[in-house]
């Protein structure tokens with residue numbers, strides 16, 4: 001089993017003087033255009049990167065944090081939302097006033113409201129890029145989730161579901177069984193994990 005040191009990730013925008021690591025311990029990298037600090041936590045526990053799970057199907061239970069519905073602070077644009085889902089639903093609207101309303105909503109409320117807003121005309125073209133930015137923000141600003149995501153190792157991530165979503169995930173109902181889901185959410189999560197893994201190990 002490969003043991004690696006535990007690292008903390010702090011985006012420059014959040015850092016305080018106390019967070020700045022001493023010379024020689026830190027490295028500043030750019031992650032998708034954004035500068036980030038990577039440095040070993042002093043006295044941090046050893047963590048194992050090895051993982052026996054090869055596939056994670058369905059983002060429930062201990063893997064609920066992979067779901068966009070998982071409650072956590074998510075910064076997008078200049079607004080802070082209560083989940084990735086709320087940030088995503090808000091992004092459908094071109095109106096800042098409208099988007100601000102989503103900041104107070106739970107994931108379910110935001111999903112419902114997202115069907116009532118005037119959707120930006122280029123939504124289908126931009127939505128994959130928007131969710132990627134939102135997911136990057138989610139994991140950048142929630143170090144506990146970032147470590148959990150890394151802990152999935154090389155497992156394939158698929159949001160199996162029963163609500164016929166074959167774009168972000170893969171519906172397993174009788175009717176959809178013959179249609180393999182595109183698994184866009186899982187693919188993005190794996191891509192983010194692999195990017196972070198590179199920075200973590202380097």
Ligand SMILES: [Zn+2]
Nearest residue numbers: 164171173176
């Ligand atoms: Zn279905």
